[in-house]
Amino acid sequence: MSMPIEYKEITIERALGNLGALGTRFWTRHCFDPYINCGFNCIYCNTSTVRHNDMQESSVQVCAKVNAPKVLTKELAFLKQKGIVSIGLAMDAYQPVEKELGLTRQVLQVLKDNDCPFAIGTKSDLILRDIDIISEASKTSPCIVSLSITTLDEKLAKQLEPNAASPKNRLNAVRRFSDAGVTTGVWLSPILPFITDNDENLAEVLEAAVENGAQFVLGGALDMRSPVGVQNFLKKYYPNLASTYEYLYKKEDGSYSYYPNESYLYDLYKRFILQCKKFGVKSYMPHFYTRKQALLFYIRSFGLEHPSFPELVSLLNYVSPSQEILQTINLRSKGRLFGKNLLQALRYFPH
Ligand code: SF4
Numbered sequence: 001m002s003m004p005i006e007y008k009e010i011t012i013e014r015a016l017g018n019l020g021a022l023g024t025r026f027w028t029r030h031c032f033d034p035y036i037n038c039g040f041n042c043i044y045c046n047t048s049t050v051r052h053n054d055m056q057e058s059s060v061q062v063c064a065k066v067n068a069p070k071v072l073t074k075e076l077a078f079l080k081q082k083g084i085v086s087i088g089l090a091m092d093a094y095q096p097v098e099k100e101l102g103l104t105r106q107v108l109q110v111l112k113d114n115d116c117p118f119a120i121g122t123k124s125d126l127i128l129r130d131i132d133i134i135s136e137a138s139k140t141s142p143c144i145v146s147l148s149i150t151t152l153d154e155k156l157a158k159q160l161e162p163n164a165a166s167p168k169n170r171l172n173a174v175r176r177f178s179d180a181g182v183t184t185g186v187w188l189s190p191i192l193p194f195i196t197d198n199d200e201n202l203a204e205v206l207e208a209a210v211e212n213g214a215q216f217v218l219g220g221a222l223d224m225r226s227p228v229g230v231q232n233f234l235k236k237y238y239p240n241l242a243s244t245y246e247y248l249y250k251k252e253d254g255s256y257s258y259y260p261n262e263s264y265l266y267d268l269y270k271r272f273i274l275q276c277k278k279f280g281v282k283s284y285m286p287h288f289y290t291r292k293q294a295l296l297f298y299i300r301s302f303g304l305e306h307p308s309f310p311e312l313v314s315l316l317n318y319v320s321p322s323q324e325i326l327q328t329i330n331l332r333s334k335g336r337l338f339g340k341n342l343l344q345a346l347r348y349f350p351h
Helices: 068-078 097-101 103-113 125-140 154-160 167-179 199-211 227-237 239-249 262-278 291-302 309-316 323-332 339-348
Strands: 005-010 030-032 060-065 085-087 118-122 144-148 183-191 216-221 283-287
Touching: 060 097, 068 103, 085 103, 097 103, 103 118, 103 125, 118 125, 125 144, 125 167, 144 167, 154 167, 154 227, 167 183, 167 199, 183 199, 183 262, 199 216, 199 262, 216 262, 227 239, 262 283, 262 291
Parallel strands: 005 060, 030 085, 085 118, 118 144, 144 183, 183 216, 216 283
Antiparallel strands: none
């Protein structure tokens, strides 16, 4: 359902958020969102303050940080070490208002002019407008583009992400960026239990991603931190699933958890990995909320005695890459040299 969107211009004093030096499982050092809130109105959004509680009168106010290019220019001049800047980590940087304002484009131009690497994730093919800046920037610094695609079913996508680009158009963006030589991938996220988690849906998205040149795929289960939008969606389209979602996500205190219960999650991610292998996805990674969850998953599912390279890389995304851990894994993998491969893989998982 589309909701009215109000726009407001704001000014900021600081732009870059610091994610810590390699302290994040996404391998990005900084983050910046040109907008606060988002006009795509995805039913599962947990970052935008879309008011989902009354579907009749809901609205969202999007704020554009109009002085961001200036502030960013100043900050980059003083930045000692330019790590990858994650753009649109929380709010989509190519949401509808961007077409008119061109704020994200200005931000990318500043990053490019300062040789600062960046990673962008979006649900919009409006990103194609900036292919000139992004492909130019990626010649000198590692720049990564990710398109979020949960299903190829156009009708379902419209119900889930009312104002976002169609899956077909998002795939076209993957193709165009990949052809332009930019490291490009797909976020198969969020995966909705018993709606988009079946093998057929996973296979369709993964096959299309590979066919269109995606170099990596990140898989992620639905996060139910803000359950109201999902609950309204279920009430309308899948009333029989309401109690199943409660079983998977509801905690004893009545609140909803980030991720579904672990046996469901581990089964989903194991199937995701099998499908990635089947379709020849170059690099893939299921997304976990905690390191403990990730470690348990990999140990239970694959063991650590003879880890295959993709699983090893995925695991490394959830631990700090300290020398000690690298040495341990080197020993465990019986001296197999993976330093070069590891560096290559890091290119694919900045986000
Ligand atoms: S695109 Fe992302 S930020 Fe925007 S509404 Fe959807 S989930 Fe929220």
